[in-house]
Amino acid sequence: MNVRSQISMVFHLDKCIGCHTCSIACKNIWTDRKGTEYMWWNNVETKPGTGFPTQWENQEKYRGGWELVNGKLQLKSTSKAKTLTNIFHNPSMPSMDDYYEPWTYKYDELFNAPEGSDQPTARPISMVTGEYINVEAGPNWDDDLGGSPVYAESDPNLKGLTEEQRQQLFAIERLVFFYFPRICNHCLNPSCVAACPSGALYKRGEDGIVLIDQKRCRGWRACVAACPYKKTFYNWSTGKSEKCVLCYPRLETGQAPACFHSCVGRIRYLGVLLYDADRIEEVAKLPNEQLIDGHRSLVLNPNDPAVIAAARQNGIHDSVIESAQQSPVYKFVKEWKLALPPHIEFRTLPMLYYVPPMSPVMAQREDDTVSSVSSEFFHDIEQSRVPLQFMANLFGAGHQGKVVYALKKQKAIRTYRRAKTVGDITMDVAERMLREADCTVEEAEAIYKLTSLCTFEERFVIPPMHREEAIEMMREPSEHKTSVGFGFMDAPQRGL
């Protein structure tokens, strides 16, 4: 057992309202520089939809992630030989058009327009070239209903749905969508790190954050092609690639990352997971249907004395182990089995998990009245307005079992709380439903509390980062302390 610690995340999609506050918080802190205009380290996608960049989940086109070839894990986009032959032309590189060309408006024309008989306008201009452009795409062009049917109907997750299901999904009165916020997954088996010819990408030993060393990056962009989630970006101004840093400077000072902190729906949870690094390769090679269980089995119980001893032996600080014991992520992923990794079939073993969303209550219009189509208070999970196969393609590597389990448990807890607070459902029915969903009353209460009444401290259990220990390997901490921090860009001088 080789115990490591990883800062992991859970996004509770049932709570996401699609307000994009997270994206704006991230943009303002990290990607408002020249060359980063088109980047969204955090973006929110509407599902069904094609996402950012367009159809990023379609690896037949983008060739990201890993594949199993004769029992060996191989990168889809590159190999040692291909790195050499394709080094000046990577054939799997998305173009800026596949993301979108960032634009702003020429406000000068609006404010300084001479008096005239027609309304002045501010025409859109490209933030890259400064030329006038026709805006054709944006980071969430298929936002809500804006892009359908071109975008929503081309969602790669619609694979395996019947023609009838597809038609129902986009029928006027049944049309349904949910939101899917995405940041870097800080994977256990990151393909971006594996693909880099310069060795510029690395996974931080102490917390598993995946970073690009801006000094070693040579801009080959192999990581851009290799990441199946398309979460590394090329900065055309600096000639280096960049990605989500999980706001590590904030984490190191005990603050939640900006997108977590600003989340209006409080959908985001963050905490430490302890995992067994020795079994990563073995798990990444499992067949699709075993991947989720395998991935879960990598996560170790932080209360197990054997795990604690092994963690200590690996130099993991007691305070980090304590933090792991409090981790909300551990509860969602391992204890309650509510949170599932996105597209685990890409085999990068993402460490950002999603609680799949319940679909809106099914209703039907009859003449002038709208009524629920189900006899029960909540609809049958099997009859969800978002077809289960769609959810399974997104969170279950195509298999519905784990998704159904998570949705049924959520439905049972809602029913249970309805019985308790409103009382129009009997407790017998509610408790039977809980049992069927593999959930005890205590667990239901705990899930309810962490979902609905959670405090800041409960959502974000940030471990002490012990930078002084990490620095110690390279420098005397007291010496380092005097050479960092805030200071003058231009030192003040005497005189005029």
Place this chain on the structure above:
Amino acid sequence: MTETSERVLLQRPLRTAATVLALIALFAVPLWGQEAATDFKQNCMSCHTVGGGRLTGPDLKNVAQRRDRGWLTTFIQDPKSVIDASDAYAQELVKSSRGVVMPTLPAMTKARVEALLTLIDAESKLEKSQFAGVQISERPFTPRDVEIGQGIFMGTIATKNGGPSCMSCHTVQGIKLFGGGTLAPDLTTVFERYQGRKTLSTWLSAPATPTMQSAFKKQALEGEEILALVAYFQSTLARNPEDVSAERLNFILVGLAGALLVMGLFDVIWNKRLRTVRRALVQERKLETVNE
């Protein structure tokens, strides 16, 4: 230290110096002689022979009997100023070499001239001088000679000593497709420029330019090969050196075709590259809508 030992110490360097000088004296004469011979080969032999008859310049056999040593020294060191000074004999020389003025060599010191003159004197006394020039048959050219000459020029026939083909650097009008090299002068009318068979042959037997020297030093052309080449150069005289349009056009066309071929090859190699996702998707959907 005693007085005796001091004297011994002083005497030793003197004795060593004497030995060295003696050794130098022993080898010096043949060394100098050899140097003059090399000098002659490199700088004089392309225009002059000793007892081999006239080339561009006159045969130098017994030149010392024609002019006195003082005049010769001045002339060899700076031919141009002697000619410009309206020296009658020098004027006559220029006329007989059809206006070609002997080049002034920059480092032609008095000692070098002396050595050369001594060498020429010595060679003049011999029955057959080593500078009589390559003995090239004077038989008339046959069409076969021209053919072999062209082969040697284009490198399809290897020379006996393995010298480089002329075409690597030179061109002659009328060579198919691209023409020859452009590094060195066009040789279409070289036969005329070098005033005919005899001089051109001699020049080829001992080329006088540094580039040719280094290329042919160890791989000199044989007499028969030179004959064939000269025959070839005579045959090319009729061609017009100014007419290069066909070769240039060919070069551009073949270059373009090659570039297109390489681009096509790249397109095939990276055929599965990611071209566009979003634009293609929108386009495809638009077409579907139109068809419906």
